[in-house]
Amino acid sequence: MHATASVISFCLIAFSFLWIYALRPNTTPALRHTISRLTSLPNWVWWLVAAFAFMLPVVEYWITAISHPNALAGLLPWADATEYFFCSQGFLLNLPGPDHCGKRPFYLAFFSDILWLTGNRMQPALLLQAVIVGLACCVLVRELRRDLPGQCAIAAFAVCFLYVAAFGAGLVMTENVGVMLGVLAIAVLWRVGNEPNIGLFVLGMMLMAAAVTVRPGPLFVLPALLGWYFFYGREKWRGRAMGLCLLVGAIALGFSLSAVPSMVAGKSLGTTHSNFSYSLYGLVVGGKGW
Numbered sequence: 428m429h430a431t432a433s434v435i436s437f438c439l440i441a442f443s444f445l446w447i448y449a450l451r452p453n454t455t456p457a458l459r460h461t462i463s464r465l466t467s468l469p470n471w472v473w474w475l476v477a478a479f480a481f482m483l484p485v486v487e488y489w490i491t492a493i494s495h496p497n498a499l500a501g502l503l504p505w506a507d508a509t510e511y512f513f514c515s516q517g518f519l520l521n522l523p524g525p526d527h528c529g530k531r532p533f534y535l536a537f538f539s540d541i542l543w544l545t546g547n548r549m550q551p552a553l554l555l556q557a558v559i560v561g562l563a564c565c566v567l568v569r570e571l572r573r574d575l576p577g578q579c580a581i582a583a584f585a586v587c588f589l590y591v592a593a594f595g596a597g598l599v600m601t602e603n604v605g606v607m608l609g610v611l612a613i614a615v616l617w618r619v620g621n622e623p624n625i626g627l628f629v630l631g632m633m634l635m636a637a638a639v640t641v642r643p644g645p646l647f648v649l650p651a652l653l654g655w656y657f658f659y660g661r662e663k664w665r666g667r668a669m670g671l672c673l674l675v676g677a678i679a680l681g682f683s684l685s686a687v688p689s690m691v692a693g694k695s696l697g698t699t700h701s702n703f704s705y706s707l708y709g710l711v712v713g714g715k716g717w
Contacts, residue, residue, distance in 0.1 A: 470569075477584070481557045502553075531641065532686070608637050612638050632674050635681065636681025637682075
């Protein structure tokens with residue numbers, strides 16, 4: 428774990444508890460005033476601070492030159508990251524590449540765009556990737572803040588930040604785009620839970636399907652959400668049946684986000700979820716590994 432990420436997360440949690448303490452009637456006026464001034468800062472300040480925070484673990488890698496299993500000296504792609512980096516270069520420069528570049532096509536297309544925006548320079552690309560993921564997490568935190576106390580929103584931000592710092596910051600890895608789409612999906616679905624809207628639900632399901640496809644994850648959450656809508660929706664059963672068809676279409680559209688870049692690049696689709704059967708078997712028999 429990055430030392431910077433640990434310190435920032437500790438400070439965020441400490442601030443949450445201090446905020447709770449400041450709400451007590453016998454709190455000193457100075458502390459209450461300080462907390463009030465900090466929490467009433469304009470939203471753009473918090474967004475800027477969040478973007479800067481997500482860049483710090485990336486910069487820490489470069490300063491310390493600590494190696495990660497997927498990055499030598501905190502910068503050079505290694506192992507899986509090597510594959511993703513060179514395949515992204517192939518996407519960007521329209522060069523022929525091995526068939527395994529169809530394994531995670533959406534991330535390859537995503538990182539190719541990041542490289543294009545930064546003039547095919549690695550370090551700016553990693554910083555831009557961190558900012559994009561961080562701002563996506565801010566969308567979720569902002570949505571949670573609508574219904575929960577600010578302390579809960581800060582805690583949610585700390586969790587997202589710690590995960591990205593540990594598994595995605597400064598790395599050419601699919602975890603980054605999985606988090607980006609996943610938190611956006613949760614943000615939309617959270618809104619639907621409070622304000623039922625079939626249009627937003629369709630959008631949330633599409634984003635969730637894309638998230639668990641571009642970075643293979645808990646696929647069974649999709650049928651669980653379909654069941655939740657069908658059995659607990661407010662519409663009559665015919666309306667729910669029609670809505671179910673829309674949601675299934677949204678899932679198919681979400682899956683296509685992973686397939687389209689691979690088809691454009693002329694790669695095989697057979698490796699996109701090639702390890703799903705092994706993962707499922709490992710779970711069924713008691714966690715024997717992927």
